[in-house]
Amino acid sequence: MPQHAVPDEQIERFDAKFHGDLIRPDDTDYDDARAVWNGMIDRRPALIARCRGVADVISAVKFAREKELLVAVRGGSHNVAGSAVCDDGLVIDLSEMRSVWVDPDERTAWVQAGATWAGVDHETQAFGLVTPGGLVSETGVAGLTLGGGFSHLRCKYGLTCDHLASVDLVTADGEYLTASEDENAELFWGLRGGGGNFGIVTGFEFDLHPVGPEVAMCLMFYSRDRMAECLRAYREYVASAPEEVSTLTMSGVMPDEELFPGDAVDETKIAIAGCYAGSKEDGERALMPLREFDEPIVDFSGAMPYVELQQLFDEDYSDGMRYYWKSLYLDGLSESAIDRIAYWTDVAPSPLSTVDIWQLGGAIERVDAEDSAFAGRHALFLLGVEANWERPENDDANVEWVRDCLDDMRQFSDGSVYLNFPGFLEEGDDMMRSTFGSTYDRLVSLKDEYDPNNFFSLNQNITPSGAVQTDGGDHADE
Secondary structure, eight states: OOOOOOOHHHHHHHHHTOOSEEEOTTSTTHHHHHOOSOTTOOOOOSEEEEOSSHHHHHHHHHHHHHHTOOEEEESSOOOTTOTTOOSSSEEEEOTTOOOEEEETTTTEEEEETTOBHHHHHHHHGGGTEEOOOOSSTTSBHHHHHHTOOOOTTHHHHOOGGGGEEEEEEEOTTSOEEEEESSSSHHHHHHHTTSOSOSOEEEEEEEEOEEOOSEEEEEEEEEEGGGHHHHHHHHHHHHHHOOTTEEEEEEEEOOOOTTTSOGGGTTSOEEEEEEEESSOHHHHHHHHGGGGGSSOOSEEOOEEEEHHHHHTTTGGGSOTTOEEEEEEEEESOOOHHHHHHHHHHHHTOSSTTOEEEEEEOOGGGTTSOTTTOOOOOTTOSEEEEEEEEESOGGGHHHHHHHHHHHHHHHGGGBOSOOOTTSOOOGGGHHHHHHHHHGGGHHHHHHHHHHHOTTOSSOSSSOOOOTTOOOOTTOOOOOO
């Protein structure tokens, strides 16, 4: 969309009917309002509309359409690609819309789109209930859900998007509608794993399940010298593990003087983390083999409140650090794949970076493709390559490491990816086609119906039939 300055008097007229806060570049809180979690992202929007409710969202969408402004949508602003902010355009900021209401009798929760998983867990766990959410509690509910959503409970309960009962959404025309299995069902299909292409979701209704308040978990670190043996044992373990078990491995230096003995702080390690969605006693037995692969450097396994488990990795992903993550679905963990995982772990330029293997399967694969747009249900594992570093002069080396690793690991994959670990904005178009395959045309039809002019272009973008892909392509409801 063409960008131009909006006259002050037009902004004032918009402000008069807008109940939230309009933040401009000369306001004292502008820099805080435009900042997002990923420190690599440094964009300067012309205007930030911090909404207080659905009426504000509708007003902001209509204003942006009238003035032909590029639009980004901010929810939790925890998206790796930084899609919650844009240069020159309008940020529709939902971060103040973060209420959560729980109906414990019906086992449902209604969640506003600016909420994070910390807020959801706080409310649902008051009743011993959960909906499967992210592994970092500060992650936004909206982006994780629309991209699929992998949780500590994924093999037992499936994806976050599998627990959607309905969504409320504002379209590119500024219209408000509800989508569910009974109302706007095709749109509901696309919102379950198809990304933030079809409108601004303002509210989510989730089904809940009884979990907690305490769960059995495991987290232990093994020496790099035993990485290959641990990954082979891990491969064998997950092949027959009960569905209540969901695990992942993380390999890297992961330096932490508080966690490790002095001689291990700066050494490469492999960690195995997992959770059991069931009784603590059954979980401790089921997770025990993971603790016996070798003599661990440290073992933090045991029973833990679910809300604490959800916050366990928060400090590792602090605001303002620099991040670049990409992913691939893997068809297995062959000997060659294990060798390459070890190699790319060893050559990571940052000690904070990791190569991760997520166990999939179970309830994830039992949902039919006709029930949701999510494209990764076939995979046995997800490879996540996380470059995490602190200084801008190291940007090129870290980005190159991730890209080179992904190029190499494609030999073990069909090339499809997880939308929530997407890389940069401009890398999206070919990625979306290869990820969704034959389903891509169905998503294009939805885009043609609800956003034919690609008003919502800043996301892992589904380009409508009559539109040209815009630069910067990544706006997800984060």
